[in-house]
Amino acid sequence: MSHSASLADYRAALTTPGARGPVLASLLARLPVAMVGLSLLLYVEKVTGSFAAAGVVAAGALVGVAVGSVAQGRLYDRFGPTRPLTLTIAxxxxxxxxxxxxxxxxxxxxxxxxxxxxxxxxxxxxxxxSRAMWSRLLPPGRARHAAYAYEAISMEVFFILGPGLAGVLMAAPWPGTSLVVAASLMALGGLGFARTATVRAWRPERHERPQGRLLGPLTNPGMRTLAVAALGFGVTIGFVEVAVPAAARNAGHPTAGGLLLSLWSLSSVLFGVLYGMRPWPRPMHLRLPALLAGFSLLLLLPAVPSTLFGLALALLAVGVLITPQSTAHSATIEQVAPPSMAAEAFGWVVTSVTLGLAVGQSLSGQLVEAYGPAEAFLAAAGSGLVLALVVWLFRHTIRRSAQATEESSASRDELSLAAH
Incomplete structure (x- = not known):
């Protein structure tokens, strides 16, 4: 399956009945998604004076996110999001x-x-x-894939605004301001999303409930391969999220770290829209390893510059392959996971990314303290290439899952026609 989306498809998805309220509320809820971990990292570093300690603490938060995303996703599939979200926010x-x-x-x-x-x-x-909601609002087709692309692109917008806002708020007299603001926005937006009519009406049918297996959709080999691709994505970004603020500190501009991280998200959004119109490689089982390998090679660029201006240019170049990976991860879920486990499957992707971020940030903090930011960028590139190779070696699991999904969809269509 190859998926592309035009601007008209994006418009059709975002204007579909029932989408406006959840979309607007989710914007507020997800704006701080890149702020919480970064704010915590910068806050702890400011208080302790150690990037190593800050990296370990931030990694702890990411491990928590990794577990929570799957648990909450499973609850959404089983009960709908309203009650789990409300309790979790409190x-x-x-x-x-x-x-x-x-x-x-x-x-x-x-x-x-x-x-x-x-x-x-x-x-x-x-x-x-939010991602699982689109399969309830839209039928299979270009508009739904545009909605999934919107989810990935909007997340990159938050990765632009989040670190920049965190960097600005870190200049406040109290270094905890950024963390408190991020948590407040996330809570308010989450409550707004949970209380929209579309989300409150989410009532899973009996046949939609998960089968009670501990790993849920991860029992599918294709889903495990997707998880490895998401892990590699997280590991590489985790290295960079510590190396960039460290480079800014070494250059005498400690508050510039968040703004520099916003740059690669800027190019990611711009290129992500164009890439979504003509994705390449077309087959998803080839696209996943190719995008991760290309991204890893681009991460060699930030290891070279000796100035913040050079680092900024390098990050702009690296950013072009961020959104394409996020979009590919989201689209692959349809090929490797049953619709009844859509929220949990996306939770596993989030878990893989956040575990990767935890590993990358923790190791990067140690490398930065012992050697410097350049070595952390090199480690990011090497780690990403190794995991891209693993995804390529197991690419057949994605292809087989896609074929099985197409056959299953064709069978359902035939049964539907026969019934009529």
Whole structure:
């Protein structure tokens, strides 16, 4: 299957009845998605003076997100998003308050890591519900694929605005301002999304409920290959998210780190729209390893510059392959996971990305402290290439899953025609 989307397809998806309320609320809920971890990292570094400690704490939050995204996705598939989101947001607000208090009291790093993990675990996951919503609002076709592309592109917009806003707020007199603002926006947006009529009407049918298997959609080999691709995406970005602020600090401009990270998201959005019109390679089983390998090779560029201007140009170049990967991950879910597990399947993708981010940030913090940012960029490129090779070796699992999905869809169409 090859998927492309025109501007008319995007318009059709976003104007479909029932979409406006959840789309607007999810914008507010997902704006801080790149702020929470980065704000926590910069906050802890500001208080402790150590990027190594900050990287471990931020990694703890990402591990929590990895677990929470799957658990919340499974609850959405089973009960609908409204009740799980409302309860999660209440607990999230309490945990963030405790985390801020612990940082201010300069609690031991292990305690900060545990609290960060709880913060990530309770972080309200609007993205899996938002992504799964489109399969309920739109029939299979170009408009639905445009909706999935919109989800990926909008996330990149948040990755533009989030780090930049975090960097600006870090200049406030109190270094915890950015984290508190990010958590507040996420909670308010999540509540708004959960209370829209479209989301409140989400009532899974009996046959839609998961089968109770621990790994759910991950039992499909194609889904596991997709998870490896998402893991590689997260690992490479995790390295960079620590290396860039460290490079800015070494250059004497510590507040520029967030703004620099926004640059690669800028080029990602611009190129992502164009790429969505003519994606290449066309087959998804080839696209996943090709995009990850290309992205990893581009990460060699930031290791070269000795100035922040050169680093900015390098990040602009690297960014062109971010949104294409996110869009490919989202589109592949339709080929490797049953519709009844759409939210949980996207949760596994989020889990893979966040686990990768945790590994990348933790290792990058150690490399930055011991050697410097350049070595972290090189490690990012090498790690991504290794995981791209793994995805390529198991590409047949994606192809087989796609073929099985097409055959199943054809069978359902034949049964439907026979019934009429």
């Amino acid at each position: 607990v999230f607000a309490l945990v963030v308050a405790v985390e801020v208090t612990a940082i201010e009291l300069r609690a031991p790093v292990p305690l900060l890591v545990v609290l960060a993990a709880l913060t990530g675990l309770t972080e309200p996951m609007v993205s899996p519900a």
